[in-house]
Amino acid sequence: GAGVSQSPSNKVTEKGKDVELRCDPISGHTALYWYRQSLGQGLEFLIYFQGNSAPDKSGLPSDRFSAERTGGSVSTLTIQRTQQEDSAVYLCASSPYGGGQETQYFGPGTRLLVL
Amino acid sequence: GQSLEQPSEVTAVEGAIVQINCTYQTSGFYGLSWYQQHDGGAPTFLSYNALDGLEETGRFSSFLSRSDSYGYLLLQELQMKDSASYFCAVNSGNTPLVFGKGTRLSVIA
Numbered sequence: 001g002a003g004v005s006q007s008p009s010n011k012v013t014e015k016g017k018d019v020e021l022r023c024d025p026i027s028g029h030t031a032l033y034w035y036r037q038s039l040g041q042g043l044e045f046l047i048y049f050q051g052n053s054a055p056d057k058s059g060l061p062s063d064r065f066s067a068e069r070t071g072g073s074v075s076t077l078t079i080q081r082t083q084q085e086d087s088a089v090y091l092c093a094s095s096p097y098g099g100g101q102e103t104q105y106f107g108p109g110t111r112l113l114v115l
Numbered sequence: 116g117q118s119l120e121q122p123s124e125v126t127a128v129e130g131a132i133v134q135i136n137c138t139y140q141t142s143g144f145y146g147l148s149w150y151q152q153h154d155g156g157a158p159t160f161l162s163y164n165a166l167d168g169l170e171e172t173g174r175f176s177s178f179l180s181r182s183d184s185y186g187y188l189l190l191q192e193l194q195m196k197d198s199a200s201y202f203c204a205v206n207s208g209n210t211p212l213v214f215g216k217g218t219r220l221s222v223i224a
Contacts, residue, residue: 004157033211042202042216043158056211091157100206101146101165106157 002026004107006092012113013082021077021110023092029105031098032075034067035091037109043091049075050098082114117141119215121203126221127193135188135218137203145206147179147186152217153199161188161201190220198222 005024013019025032034046045059049069060066064082069075079086089111093104119139127133137147146165150158164170164179164186176189190197200219204212 035214040219043204043214045211045213048211059211093158100208100212101163103148103160103163104158104212106159108157 004092004094004105006090006107006110008110009108010111010113012115014115015084016081018078018080019082019112021079021090021092021112023075023077023107025073025075025092025094026105027073029094029096030072031095031102032069033093033095033104034075034077035093036061037089037091039088046077046090048098079112082112084114087112087114117205117207117213119203119205119213121201121215121218123216124219124221126223127190129193129195129222129224131193132189132191133193133220135190135201135203135220137186137188137215139184139186139203139205139215141205141207141213143208144181144184145208147177148204148206148212149177149188150202150204150214151199152202158202163206193222195222195224 007022030051032049035043047067048056064080067077089109091109093106095102121137148163149161152158162177174191179186200217202217204214
């Protein structure tokens, strides 16, 4: 079946603009994760959705970042008033149930450049 | 807090064996995962250790010692295509995995 897809693949924006990044998880996966990866760095956890539970937002770096997941499927990560330090690859992953021992399946990422 | 330490870079010769170490300090521990990421690509799952000992999957093996808070990924019969970044990640019971900063493996002829 289809894997995790993300759009756009690349996004260039001007400082101060808002951006929306989209993630389509694997069909049937109840858990969805957003990570940020700066150049040459590890994966920084941002937010986690599991079924109908309240999302774990503990990794969001500031209140400019928000995410929603509609109908338990597609998720959108929104960054308001973008700053140059927001430039990074934003990765989305999904897993069947959300247990920590589960394999996470990653999408190809959205490369965001804030000028 | 939670932290993972792994070497930033490793270089090894094609056909050889390489070991990538990972030490961790976490408030809880359920298991250690390894992911591979090629340049410009998405991370892909390699292995998961919940119990002490060695798990083998083809050319790749992963080891865990819970008492030492230590694990490693062992790659045998290295191939050029193994050049990538390798991340260890801890399942601490709080579902979001905590990832290390990654080890960049360069395989040379």
